Amino acid sequence: MSPKISRRSFNRYLSNSMIAAALSRVFYDTQAFGAVSTKKLIICMNPNGHANFDTTQSNFKNTLNPAVYSKYGQFVSGLKNASADQDWHGGEGAFLSFATRGKSNTPSFFSTLGLESIHFSAVSGNGSNGSAYGRDSTGGALDIFRNPATAVNTIFGKSMTSVNxxxxxxxxxxxxxxxxxxxxxxxxxxxxxxxxxxxxxxxxxxxxxxxxxxxxxxxNPDGRASGSTPAFCGSTPKVSDPGDNHERYKVFLDIAYQIAACDMMRIITVAFGDNHSEGYHGTIHGGRAQEYLQWTGACQTRIAQLANQMASGPTDLLQDSAIVYISEGGAHMKDGRFDQGHPTADIPCVIIGKLGGTFSKTGNTSANGGGTPNLYRQIVDGMSNGSADLSTLQAKNITPLGV
Amino acid sequence: MTATKQSWLKPSIVITLILIGTLSTQCTSPPNPARPNNKKPAQGAEVPNDTETDAQDAMPNDGSDFSHHNENFAAIVKAVDSNNCPAEVKGKPQSRIITRKEWIQTINEVLGANLNAESFETNLPPQTQPPSNVPYSDYDHLQNYNKMSIERLLKYTSANKILADQIVASQAEKIISCNDGSAKACVAKWLNDKLPALWKKPSNPEDNAALLAFFEKSGANKLGFGLMLERILLSHNFLYRSNLGLSGQLSSWEVASSLADSLWDSPVTGELKDLANADGLRAKADIERQVAKMIEDPKFYRGVQRFVKAWLKSRLIESKTFSTEKKLSDEARSQLINESSNYLYYLIRTKQDSIDGIFKSKFTVGNEAMGNIFKFPIEGLIPSSLGLGANLKKLELTDGRQGLISQPGYMAGISSMMTTNIPRRGEAIMAEFMCQSLTTPPNLAEAIKVANTQIDPNDSVAHFFDKVSKSSPLCGGCHEFVNGVGFGLEEIGSTGQFRSLDDHMKPVVADGVLIESNGRKIPYSGVGGLNNAMASSKDFQVCLTVQLFRYINARVESAADGCTISGSIRKASAKGLTFTSLFSALLTDQGFINRRTAGE
CATH class of the missing domain: 1.10.287 (Helix Hairpins)
Structure with a gap:
């Protein structure tokens, strides 16, 4: 097992929120930090797209530690949301799937991996679970945590006992x-x-x-990859719902970090909300460009901070894990104008981490006409070492994105 | 009209309303083949052709593919008009997973476990809701959205284990040490009592023997009892609510389960359980008698509330964000969430639940605080014998309000946060009351250009929308459908208040038109006019029956259900066509009671 992190150095990795501080107390009691080596994927999303490639890259670059940026940052341009023909509105249930058209609720790509997953959403959208991104192997909605307190109680309060x-x-x-x-x-x-x-x-x-x-x-009685150490989180921190959507998003990213570091789940999705979340969806249709840019920029900044945390411990988690930032919507800023509709071209795609060799490139790359299914195929291949059964999801003929 | 774009740095005012939820729609959609029920959703490929020969199966699988929706409804309206159905109608066998809420309810009421939802919050599969972009209201139990998967099954197995541990700790000792002999005899007695309600089928010696053998093999002790309970709860008999009708008609237990579910929103218990055990729900007359009895029971409120909340998407008011100055208290919000349910139940109890009663009554139901918020005088007290709670009052609707589609709770729920959102309101009403929906237009980019048209604040909202919609053939035809309904509601603002000035602070223009599935147009003015138009619409009668059909059968209708629906309308009409007569007619229709058997 890798050495435990010191209190002083650990403090550097935490954000300033009270909840992160509460989580940190649990962390000191665990033995897991730095001891894990399994591949873990954190998908971070905000609905309704982004400004454009340059703005997104700039937001990440301004926040990522230079070493993290150069070693792990990959900015993919021209990625298509393949499940959206012309319009992604209401298509959350298809977004993380191999579907190449239509908005039907379809199994998420990770359902074929059979790995434990957990899902967070900072905003309760009008669609509720009906508009959830994460879908099970028959397209049904997966549990979504919308309250950090419940999430923490469930995850860290879980009794994980060793079984011979x-x-x-x-x-x-x-x-x-x-x-x-x-x-x-x-x-x-x-x-x-x-x-x-x-x-x-x-x-x-x-x-x-x-x-x-x-x-x-x-x-394989312990059900985990050889070489990994199950985490034992000895106590449950007292965490309350911060009330504010942005703060809640931050908290969920903090929790995602803890889960990844403790090797508690292999797939983590953190959504800001769904694309029916009225106040935020309204920023695009209401022409509230500045508000929209602030909102998406804040999400991106926070995700970059998570990446910094992931790389900063005794074990650099970004070697075996990756953060993938995507959104179903395309670029809203074009030629100095704000598109108030549902643009589909150039959805954001930022990959930070190698995911155990799944991703090899860094810097600016191109999707070369590829879409989200190609990205997902690359992830599935990487996380399963090519052994996933893709037949039920009809993804056998989808080629990896190659980024 | 030429689309006008603005610099994003300037404060912009453009049409925002069309796009929010409704721009992506059109009146007609190219027919898409529906998926057969047994196919997993197609990935990365065209949706496969429907290979089923039975038209009854040709319905959307997961609810997102609803391209047959309008066609089916038009076919059902025709069936109602034609009166050309065969003498014998048989439904197809069907089954659906119980919802998370039903799982907890059943455990609580049958096993007396006293679980609360929170304690199983993360151990059970989530309560499912239809996606918000489909027109099927909020029926969370539709088989179209509730599918078994390995992920759900894993959740059930872990929840079963937790529950079994609780039961072992709290009840098992008492159960296996009864005064009737051995542990095996005691467990046999327990099975006789509990298994029918858990498995929704009569006590069966074969089932009991298998479970008892398992109990003995597992140690014939408390832990063995826990394992046996886990096995009971993992069975399809527990996890599914089935209407298989294996003998050609529903069994008494299947009928009882359907009645308890739809009328009382509960599992089968008490006298109903006794009746099912005695096989007393086979004859149509017995079923009719039981339905009438259950409608008279105060527990019927639960069924009405569950139906109305799903039909009218009451959760929208739960999640609606009001601006700071118009923020509602929790109590007021609760009143608005339940307003339509309370209103309909009051109509039922006072024998006013006819179509005219629903749309022409000049009162609503709420507490005094709600009356104060909306300036509704108290018309009278509601007798406690009606079972609506102590503090509810009959409130007089003022101004031009009348009927269900003028209630502040409903109107606020289908509005946007700050504005009335004419097309969104129109879309909601057309889907919920007229069973009509729109799908994505072929040229969305063009539609978005129109939607980006700069708003003219000097024009009324209704006129402006009308002008812009008609400026584009792409938008005009479809928006006529939803705008026409939404215009007439401009008298009521986004928070449910009656008003004389619209969101542009111009005098309200409230002339609208309701368009039926056959193209018939019913012009009207104001919310009162829309309620009158709805009361006169044949499509509404059919649509209400369709909504009840979805609720009772837990599935989306198909064209093949036309005879069940038309037969129910005819039967209910003979009794004056009320909400309760429709409900009762559907539950006693031969298409509901009789089921086709293997080979038919």
Whole structure:
């Protein structure tokens, strides 16, 4: 295990918020800092696009430590939101998917990885869970934390106890004894339904997948990549909801950092809100350009600060992890004018981190006509070492973006 | 009109309203093949052709693909008009996952576990809501959006484990040490009592024997009981609410479960459980009697509230941000959220729930504080015997208000934060009351140019919108559809207050037109006029039935449901066409009770 971080040096990595300070107390009690090596992806989003490539790059450059900027910063131009034909409005449920058109709720690309994921959103949009970005393997909405206190209580209050291999095997065997009869039951009903037997197909598929995973757990009882150390977060910090959306976004990024550093989840998404969040969606249609630029700029600055944190510990987390900043909307500033509609061209794409060799380039790169599915394919390949089953998501023929 | 663009650095005033939620719409959409239910959403490819032969299956799978929506509704309206249905109508077997709320309700009421939502907040799958860009209101239980997945199943397994641990700690000792003999005998007794309500099916010796064997194999002790409970809760019998009708018609338990769900928003308990266990809900007359009885029960309020909140998207008022000076107290907000539910329930209890009653009543229901906010005089007290709570009053609607589509809560909910947003309001009303919706126009860039037209503050909002919409053939045809409805509502501002000046501080222009699915136009003036127009619209009658159909059947309708819907309207009309007669007719229609069997 890598050495623990000192209190003094750790203070440097934290933002100034009270909540970050509360989180830090938990951190001192953990053994995990600097001890992890698994690939972790943090997707940071704000809805409604960005100003343009140059402004976004400038915002990141002004905040990223020069070493982080040069070693990890990659600014991809010309990326297409492939799920939006002409309009991304209301298409949150398709944005993180391999879909190349349409707004239907579709499984997020990471659902094929079978990794633990967690999702935050600072603003409760009008769409609520119906407009969630993260989607499960059948397109259903995933849990979204909108209250930092609940998130912290759940994550850091979670009891993670060490289980020895023989106990784990017994537990898995117990699970199998629950799954097997349920499989028999549902097959029996299906036989009586004739052509309507598809009614329970998703349940059957899910049970079979659960059965497979449970069996696999028997051969790898702790379920984690070799070489990693599970985190034990000894106490739950007292965190309250700051009330303000921007502050909440900051807090969620702080929590994302802790989760990544503690190796508690492999996929983390942090959304500012969905694109129905009225006050913010209104900035584009209301022509409130300055407000829009301040808002998106603040999001980008905060994400860059997260990147600095990730790189600053005894273990440089950005080697094995990456922050990917994207939005479903395109560039609103063009030729000195503010587009008040739903531009789709040139969505933001900033990648900070190598994700264990998934990303090799730095500096300004081009999507070369590629879209979000190509980016996601590259991530899936990288995180699964090419072993993900892409057939159910019909992503086999999608090529990696190559950035 | 030529689009005018401004420098982004200057304060700009442009049309903002069209784009917020409604610009991306048009009246007609190219037909898209719907996905069959058993297919996973297509990725990276065109949506595959519908391979099902049964038109009943040709409906959107996840609700986002609603391109058949208007066609289906038009076909249903035709079916209502034609009266040309076969003598025997059979529904298809169907099943849906129980929602998170139903999971908790069932556990609480059947197992007496006293769980609260918070304690399972992160251990259960999320409460699903339809995406906000689809026209199916907020029915959170539609099978179109509630699909099983490995992620959901993992959540259920962990929630089951937590629950089983709680039950083992709090109840298992008592259950397995009853005075009826061995632990096995005690658990058998418990299964006889609880399993039917958990699995929504009659007690069955085979099921009980299998579970008892499992209990014994697992140690025949408290931990064994916990494991058995986990197994019960992982079963499709618990996780799904099914209307399979394997014998050709719904079983008594399936009927009971549907009635409890839709009328009382609850699991099957008490007398209803006894009736289901006694197989007392097979004959149509028995079902009709039971429905009538349940409608008379105060618990019917829960069903009405759940339906109205979903139908009229009451959550919009929950999440609406009011400007600082117009900020509502929590109490006032709560009154507005429940206003339409309370109103409809009052109409039901006072036998005024006819279509005219819904749209022509000159009162609403709320507390005194709400009356003060909107200057509604108290018309009278509401007797506690109606079951609406102690503090609610019958409030007189003033100015030109009348009926459901003039209530401050509803009007504020479908408005934007600062403005009335004519097309957004029109879109909401057309989707909720007329079952009509619009889809993305083929040339959005052109539409956006029109939307960026600089606002003329010297013109009234309604005139200005009308002028700009008509300036573009691309926008005009479709916006006529939603603008026509929205214009007439300009008398009520974004916070629900009646007004004489619009958002441009110009005298309100409130002449509108309601367009039915057959193209018939009903001109009207003001909110009162719109409510009168709605009361006279055949499309509304059909649409209300369709909304109830979605709520009861937990799925989006298809053209093949036309006979069930038309049959229900006819049957309800014979009793005066009220909200409750429609509700009852749908629950007792042969298309609901009879189901096709394997091979049919």
């Amino acid at each position: 291999p023989s106990d784990a095997a017994a537990i898995q065997a117990g699970k199998m004894s629950l799954i097997d009869p349920c499989l028999e039951d549902v097959k029996s009903v299906q036989n009586k339904l004739g052509s309507d037997k598809v009614i329970f197909q998703e349940y059957l598929d899910s049970l079979i997948e659960l059965q497979k995973r449970t069996q696999a757990m028997n051969s």
